[in-house]
Amino acid sequence: MYNYHCLNPIAQIGLDIFNEAYQKTDAVDNADAILVRSAAMHDMEFSTSLKAIARAGAGVNNIPLDKCAEKGIVVFNTPGANANGVKELVIAGMLLASRDVIGGIDWVKEHEADADLAKAAEKAKKAFAGTEIQGKKLGVIGLGAIGVLVANAAVHLGMDVYGYDPYVSVDSAWKLSRNIHHAKTVDEIYKECDYITIHVPALDSTKGMINRDAIQLMKENVVVLNFARDVLVDTGAMVEALEEGKVRRYVTDFPIPEIAGVKGAIVIPHLGASTEESEDNCAVMAAKELRDYLENGNITHSVNYPDCNMGTKEESGHRITILHKNIPNMLGQFTALLAQENMNISQMTNKSRKEYAYVMIDVEAEVTQELEEKLNVIEGVLKVRVIK
Ligand SMILES: NC(=O)C1=CN([C@@H]2O[C@H](COP(=O)(O)OP(=O)(O)OC[C@H]3O[C@@H](n4cnc5c(N)ncnc54)[C@H](O)[C@@H]3O)[C@@H](O)[C@H]2O)C=CC1
Ligand SMILES: O=C(O)CCC(=O)C(=O)O
Numbered sequence: 001m002y003n004y005h006c007l008n009p010i011a012q013i014g015l016d017i018f019n020e021a022y023q024k025t026d027a028v029d030n031a032d033a034i035l036v037r038s039a040a041m042h043d044m045e046f047s048t049s050l051k052a053i054a055r056a057g058a059g060v061n062n063i064p065l066d067k068c069a070e071k072g073i074v075v076f077n078t079p080g081a082n083a084n085g086v087k088e089l090v091i092a093g094m095l096l097a098s099r100d101v102i103g104g105i106d107w108v109k110e111h112e113a114d115a116d117l118a119k120a121a122e123k124a125k126k127a128f129a130g131t132e133i134q135g136k137k138l139g140v141i142g143l144g145a146i147g148v149l150v151a152n153a154a155v156h157l158g159m160d161v162y163g164y165d166p167y168v169s170v171d172s173a174w175k176l177s178r179n180i181h182h183a184k185t186v187d188e189i190y191k192e193c194d195y196i197t198i199h200v201p202a203l204d205s206t207k208g209m210i211n212r213d214a215i216q217l218m219k220e221n222v223v224v225l226n227f228a229r230d231v232l233v234d235t236g237a238m239v240e241a242l243e244e245g246k247v248r249r250y251v252t253d254f255p256i257p258e259i260a261g262v263k264g265a266i267v268i269p270h271l272g273a274s275t276e277e278s279e280d281n282c283a284v285m286a287a288k289e290l291r292d293y294l295e296n297g298n299i300t301h302s303v304n305y306p307d308c309n310m311g312t313k314e315e316s317g318h319r320i321t322i323l324h325k326n327i328p329n330m331l332g333q334f335t336a337l338l339a340q341e342n343m344n345i346s347q348m349t350n351k352s353r354k355e356y357a358y359v360m361i362d363v364e365a366e367v368t369q370e371l372e373e374k375l376n377v378i379e380g381v382l383k384v385r386v387i388k
Pocket of ligand 2: 058270274
């Protein structure tokens with residue numbers, strides 16, 4: 001029986017993936033697996049029973065990835081599963097920044113009791129007029145799952161789209177419309193574009209990317225959209241730029257006190273992925289990843305260990321999985337121990353990713369507790385599991 005704990009509400013369709021071999025627990029310390037959305041996990045202590053964490057979403061900056069790796073906890077995310085939800089809200093954000101729909105709706109609410117509302121509206125509406133996005137230049141920073149969808153959708157809306165991503169994956173590059181200009185530097189995006197939207201992960205290298213210097217390079221009246229993470233933008237610099245009128249609108253999905261209420265800021269309560277479809281997609285993908293890892297040891301879409309797949313575990317025989325440091329002679333030590341026990345290896349695979357590695361070994365005989373313990377105490381071994 002496996003126990004799983006949800007740190008945030010997770011769509012039921014995903015939880016339904018867990019069969020009778022699973023039970024939901026309120027006690028996080030008993031959990032074999034945790035499902036999480038945006039809950040902050042950096043200060044959490046992890047029990048030895050915890051084997052995996054699945055982030056039902058893309059961004060994993062709420063999870064201490066290295067600490068988990070050191071404890072032999074595999075962290076997964078669900079790449080692309082909520083990308084369409086975010087794309088649609090980014091398009092809405094561009095439109096809200098261009099047309100004062102919010103101001104207009106507020107005006108109607110304030111005047112709802114006016115018997116001559118329609119006539120009054122015709123007079124008042126010039127205050128809420130805007131511009132169109134067709135023909136304007138959009139810069140997309142980060143051409144991953146979300147950036148590609150935003151860029152392609154904007155082309156269909158008649159925008160002139162520039163994309164910047166020095167690490168773009170082959171998959172993303174294939175999906176990108178051929179009408180998108182390839183910006184070779186991020187400064188090109190800052191200098192050229194009327195709308196700039198950022199879709200990169202929050203990393204040490206990207207934090208504060210949109211700072212005073214970046215804003216300085218931007219066109220007057222630029223619109224900046226941030227549906228990625230608050231820390232990517234220097235909020236102080238953005239507030240100043242809004243106050244000076246350099247930035248016309250800052251649309252952000254991250255409500256922090258420093259920006260909420262600032263004139264020109266459109267602040268959304270982190271709704272990018274809050275659609276039925278995105279929540280379902282993420283929950284289903286996360287639950288499938290967890291099941292495959294717990295039952296077969298397969299790793300798909302991990303963000304701290306290598307992906308590794310040896311198919312479904314045979315009914316007969318045992319599968320040994322070992323999370324370990326990526327250092328020399330680990331495999332030699334594992335196979336030597338199995339040889340000492342006279343065990344035949346029917347299948348084996350090993351993958352590494354930076355400082356960490358993973359080995360899966362199928363054996364035909366019963367793996368004793370004693371052998372498991374001997375494997376566990378090898379220097380550099382982080383977690384051993386025997387799947388029976
Ligand atoms: N508002 C919301 O509800 C949501 C926000 N997000 C945020 O959006 C981010 C992006 O999501 P996805 O597109 O799904 O991720 P992704 O991993 O598919 O794409 C990220 C892209 O950023 C690129 N990149 C990395 N560093 C860069 C740099 N310095 N300059 C330019 N490009 C760079 C990568 O090469 C990659 O192509 C997530 O990390 C998350 O923080 C994601 C989903 C929902
Ligand atoms: O789960 C959510 O609503 C947040 C989604 C998100 O920010 C992400 O997937 O990175």
